[in-house]
Amino acid sequence: MNKQIILKNRPKGKPETSDFEFQNIDEPKIDAGEILLKTKYISVDPYLRGRMRDEESYIPPFQLEKPISSMVVAEVKDSQNKNFIPGDHVVGMLDWKLLQKNSGKNLRKISTDLAPFSAYLGVLGLTGLTAYLALETIGKLRKGETLLVSGAAGAVGSIVCQIGKIKGCHVVGIAGSDEKIQHIQEKFNVDNGINYKKTENMKDAISEKCPEGVDVYFDNVGGETLDAVLQNINKAARIINCGAISIYNETEVPTGPRPEGILIKKSALMQGFLVRDHESKYAEAMTQLGEWLKSGKLKYDETIKNGFENTPDAFISLFDGDNIGKMIVEI
Amino acid sequence: MNKQIILKNRPKGKPETSDFEFQNIDEPKIDAGEILLKTKYISVDPYLRGRMRDEESYIPPFQLEKPISSMVVAEVKDSQNKNFIPGDHVVGMLDWKLLQKNSGKNLRKISTDLAPFSAYLGVLGLTGLTAYLALETIGKLRKGETLLVSGAAGAVGSIVCQIGKIKGCHVVGIAGSDEKIQHIQEKFNVDNGINYKKTENMKDAISEKCPEGVDVYFDNVGGETLDAVLQNINKAARIINCGAISIYNETEVPTGPRPEGILIKKSALMQGFLVRDHESKYAEAMTQLGEWLKSGKLKYDETIKNGFENTPDAFISLFDGDNIGKMIVEI
Numbered sequence: 001m002n003k004q005i006i007l008k009n010r011p012k013g014k015p016e017t018s019d020f021e022f023q024n025i026d027e028p029k030i031d032a033g034e035i036l037l038k039t040k041y042i043s044v045d046p047y048l049r050g051r052m053r054d055e056e057s058y059i060p061p062f063q064l065e066k067p068i069s070s071m072v073v074a075e076v077k078d079s080q081n082k083n084f085i086p087g088d089h090v091v092g093m094l095d096w097k098l099l100q101k102n103s104g105k106n107l108r109k110i111s112t113d114l115a116p117f118s119a120y121l122g123v124l125g126l127t128g129l130t131a132y133l134a135l136e137t138i139g140k141l142r143k144g145e146t147l148l149v150s151g152a153a154g155a156v157g158s159i160v161c162q163i164g165k166i167k168g169c170h171v172v173g174i175a176g177s178d179e180k181i182q183h184i185q186e187k188f189n190v191d192n193g194i195n196y197k198k199t200e201n202m203k204d205a206i207s208e209k210c211p212e213g214v215d216v217y218f219d220n221v222g223g224e225t226l227d228a229v230l231q232n233i234n235k236a237a238r239i240i241n242c243g244a245i246s247i248y249n250e251t252e253v254p255t256g257p258r259p260e261g262i263l264i265k266k267s268a269l270m271q272g273f274l275v276r277d278h279e280s281k282y283a284e285a286m287t288q289l290g291e292w293l294k295s296g297k298l299k300y301d302e303t304i305k306n307g308f309e310n311t312p313d314a315f316i317s318l319f320d321g322d323n324i325g326k327m328i329v330e331i
Numbered sequence: 332m333n334k335q336i337i338l339k340n341r342p343k344g345k346p347e348t349s350d351f352e353f354q355n356i357d358e359p360k361i362d363a364g365e366i367l368l369k370t371k372y373i374s375v376d377p378y379l380r381g382r383m384r385d386e387e388s389y390i391p392p393f394q395l396e397k398p399i400s401s402m403v404v405a406e407v408k409d410s411q412n413k414n415f416i417p418g419d420h421v422v423g424m425l426d427w428k429l430l431q432k433n434s435g436k437n438l439r440k441i442s443t444d445l446a447p448f449s450a451y452l453g454v455l456g457l458t459g460l461t462a463y464l465a466l467e468t469i470g471k472l473r474k475g476e477t478l479l480v481s482g483a484a485g486a487v488g489s490i491v492c493q494i495g496k497i498k499g500c501h502v503v504g505i506a507g508s509d510e511k512i513q514h515i516q517e518k519f520n521v522d523n524g525i526n527y528k529k530t531e532n533m534k535d536a537i538s539e540k541c542p543e544g545v546d547v548y549f550d551n552v553g554g555e556t557l558d559a560v561l562q563n564i565n566k567a568a569r570i571i572n573c574g575a576i577s578i579y580n581e582t583e584v585p586t587g588p589r590p591e592g593i594l595i596k597k598s599a600l601m602q603g604f605l606v607r608d609h610e611s612k613y614a615e616a617m618t619q620l621g622e623w624l625k626s627g628k629l630k631y632d633e634t635i636k637n638g639f640e641n642t643p644d645a646f647i648s649l650f651d652g653d654n655i656g657k658m659i660v661e662i
Contacts, residue, residue, distance in 0.1 A: 050596075057596050222591040236608075241594045254592075258585045260553040263572045263603035265381075265388050270601045272594035277567075 002027045004067045005096040005311055011052055014249045014319055019052070020068070020312040028101040035084045035104050037074035039308070042096060042329040043121035044315040045070060045155075049248045059276070067095040071125055073110070073117045074100075084109075091120040098308060098331065114290055122155055122326030123300040124289060126275055130242060131159035131218075132285045134273040135167075138240045139216045143168035146210045148229060151220030152190065153180035153301075155326035156242060160218045161190045162298050169216075172209045174225060176321040183324060187299060202228035213237075221246045223254065230262050237268040249319060301325025333358045335398045336427040336642055342383055345580045345650055350383070351399070351643040359432040366415045366435050368405035370639070373427060373660040374452040375646040376401060376486075380579045390607070398426040402456055404441070404448045405431075415440075422451040427642060429662065445621055453486055453657030454631040455620060457606055461573060462490035462549075463616045465604040466498075469571045470547045474499035477541045479560060482551030483521065484511035484632075486657035487573060491549045492521045493629050500547075503540045505556060507652040514655060518630060533559035544568075552577045554585065561593045568599040580650060632656025 001024060008021040030036050048070055051062045062068055072094035076084045081104045084090070092107035094100060110120045122128065135141055147164035151157040152173025161184060164171035172192045173184045181193030192209045199205045206214065206228055213234035219226055222244025233239070247254045259270065292298035303323040305314040311329045318327055332355060339352040361367050379401055382393045393399055403425035407415045412435050415421070423438035425431060441451045453459065466472055478495035482488040483504025492515060495502040503523045504515045512524030523540045530536045537545065537559055544565035550557055553575025560570070578585045590601065623629035634654040636645040642660045649658055 219591070222589065226589075226591060241591045244589075244591045244595060247589060247592060254589045255586050256589045258553065258557075258575075258578060258587045259590065259601070260550070260557060260572045260575045260603075261578060261585075263601060264575060264605070265603065267603045267605045267608050269603070270590070270594060272591075272596065272598045272600070274595070274598045277598050 002097065002099045003308065004098075005308075006065055006067050007052060007062045008064070010054055010064070011049070011249075013251055015049065015052065015312075015316050017312055017316070022309070025097070027099055030078060030080050030101045032080050033103060034101045035076050035081050036078035037090070037094065037100050037102055038077045039072055039074050039094070039096075039098055039100075039331050040089070041073040041118045041121055042308075042311055042331070043071040043125070044311065044318060044327050044329060045126075046243055046245045046248060046318050048315065049319075067097060069093055069095045071121050072096075073120055089117055091117075091125065096311060115293060118302055118304070118326075118328050118330070119293075119300065121328055122302060123159060123293060123298065124286065127155045127326055128159050128289045128300075129278075129282055129285050130273070130275040131156050131163060132289055133275060133278045133281055134218065134240045134242050135160065135163055135216075136281070136285070137278065138269075138271045138273055139218065139238055141167040141169055141216060144170070145215035146170045146172065146212055146234075147216045147218065148172045148174070148206065148210060148214045149218045149220075150174040150225050150229075151243065151245065152193065153184050153324050154220060154321075155323070157218070157220050158184060158188060158301055158325055159298070161188050162292075165189050166292065166297055170210070170212070172206075174221075180324060183301075187301075196225060203231045206232045216240070218242060219244070223247050224256065227256050230257075230259055233262070233266050233268050235266050235268075237266055239268065239270040241270055241272045245319065303327050305329050307331070333428065333430045334639065335429075336639075337396055337398050338383060338393045339395070341385055341395065342380070342580075344582055346380065346383065346643075346647050348643055348647070353640070356428070358430055361409060361411050361432045363411050364434060365432045366407050366412050367409035368421070368425065368431050368433055369408045370403055370405050370425070370427075370429055370431075370662050371420070372404040372449045372452055373639075373642055373662070374402040374456070375642065375649060375658050375660060376457075377574055377576045377579060377649050379646060380650075398428060400424055400426045402452050403427075404451055420448055422448075422456065429639060446624060449633055449635070449657075449659050449661070450624075450631065452659055453633060454490060454624060454629065455617065458486045458657055459490050459620045460609075460613055460616050461604070461606040462487050462494060463620055464606060464609045464612055465549065465571045465573050466491065466494055466547075467612070467616070468609065469600075469602045469604060470549065470569055472498040472500055472547060475501070476546035477501045477503065477543055477565075478547045478549065479503045479505070479537065479541060479545045480549045480551075481505040481556050481560075482574065482576065483524065484515050484655050485551060485652075486654070488549070488551050489515060489519060489632055489656055490629070492519050493623075496520050497623065497628055501541070501543070503537075505552075511655060514632075518632075527556060534562045537563045547571070549573060550575070554578050555587065558587050561588075561590055564593070564597050564599050566597050566599075568597055570599065570601040572601055572603045576650065634658045636660050638662070
């Protein structure tokens with residue numbers, strides 16, 4: 001028997017379990033050139049929230065009554081394609097289905113030589129590429145600068161923090177619990193942390209933890225945290241708008257202090273980053289991430305939920321900050 | 332007899348005549364190495380409003396009871412400095428005084444070979460440098476792109492529009508009267524214009540006049556105009572935050588829709604620009620501006636007010652949009 005998860009309703013505000021539906025479907029039959037895939041790991045990511053809206057964006061919206069898709073690690077169970085044999089593992093943009101067929105065209109074969117398969121959804125996948133390439137193309141870290149990271153215990157944030165340390169920066173992480181702060185300091189050598197849930201005045205807290213001001217802010221959350229950071233930026237600061245999880249579920253257009261005055265005063269820049277714009281640099285980035293991983297300079301966390309039936313809940317819990325590192329569903 | 336204009340009060344909201352005071356002072360006596368300068372033209376600029384606040388910025392605030400300073404063209408009346416002789420004309424950052432002495436160190440000698448002296452406060456001064464260098468370093472115009480300019484009939488904006496046409500862009504200007512729009516279309520070949528004072532829905536108006544979306548927005552005004560532009564930007568758009576005259580006089584922190592969501596969606600950037608960060612490129616920029624001026628590709632407007640006594644009023648009227656092109660006081 002086969003199953004899939006479809007988008008039943010477009011979420012209003014925070015997604016709910018009832019926005020998704022499980023359906024029993026037939027097991028696919030493969031034709032010449034095709035492969036049969038069994039899902040092993042599913043990546044759930046905050047950006048998927050954007051695709052659940054019915055609006056034009058950098059990637060087309062999910063269709064109602066159609067399966068959700070995201071990055072998935074799958075095992076080849078059957079093959080009529082000369083490039084794949086049963087037992088191969090692949091990663092790619094696939095549907096939330098237990099079994100599916102595929103042409104193999106946009107899939108990449110992966111091995112466990114460097115890291116377990118799940119890592120290809122995180123540090124060796126779009127997560128790691130996002131962290132690395134956003135810092136390379138916008139952050140342009142210089143030794144001795146202060147790098148501030150929000151969502152610092154999250155999938156992208158925790159990689160960003162470590163690259164900051166590798167580059168010789170003073171790295172300060174913002175996260176939502178004392179445990180997360182302690183964890184990123186102990187495991188990733190982050191210099192200092194701010195638990196935003198326990199902080200009344202973020203502007204002052206940032207000023208205290210970043211005594212020389214903020215040179216690069218890697219933003220995964222947007223909103224009021226970004227406002228507070230803007231009041232602490234140095235001349236020629238770079239703000240990487242990578243995510244805005246704090247406003248993804250807003251139903252009205254969120255408002256806040258206008259940034260243009262500060263940007264002018266500080267000759268600072270804010271720039272949106274989408275990893276898909278940088279495909280030409282994936283290979284170079286993967287090589288560097290792989291080297292750091294092999295040498296132990298780069299570590300990573302995963303929060304693994306078990307069972308296909310828990311996929312929607314795993315996604316929804318991202319908005320509660322339940323995860324440390326990459327959130328992955330293991331089937 | 333000599334006179335100076337001092338800052339009497341720090342303006343609250345829009346500056347008023349009573350924030351300034353005229354004082355009679357002694358005629359300066361020059362010592363060895365010094366020159367005596369007679370003020371000929373005074374540049375009044377929106378950015379001076381920022382220096383009237385008592386807050387840290389990219390340039391120190393004006394002191395109460397002390398003379399205002401800005402870019403000034405002056406004539407050398409007497410000299411004990413071997414680099415200057417009476418009759419020389421110079422441009423530099425000088426006090427609002429009828430007569431003053433100076434070491435000559437940060438002054439540049441100018442001639443009327445290329446343009447009248449007043450042009451060194453505009454198209455051949457910081458105004459032209461701002462337009463040129465902001466487009467070079469942030470705008471990076473490509474042929475066929477759409478360039479939208481606010482304050483398009485103003486000092487910087489009108490130069491920006493013309494450089495956009497030189498670079499082969501579709502140029503749309505935003506200004507505050509039908510006369511200004513007609514003027515920039517006729518004199519500077521701007522493709523299309525929007526009179527924001529007569530436009531109820533700026534978002535729709537921009538969409539209509541920029542049917543292929545906005546690739547580069549040169550922002551001199553900030554505020555709600557910027558909000559409307561953000562809803563019309565293309566993928567990889569560049570927003571140059573050069574000025575924010577619409578919010579300079581605000582007494583509370585102005586708020587508006589948060590930009591981070593759009594910046595992410597469009598991989599767009601917003602970057603503050605201060606011409607003083609780019610002194611190393613002044614010479615190259617001046618050469619190019621001079622060539623365009625000589626060949627007739629670049630034209631410019633001046634709004635000249637006569638009389639030292641009208642300097643504060645000329646400055647204040649910038650916030651009413653009274654000027655076409657560079658606002659200058661002729662003594």
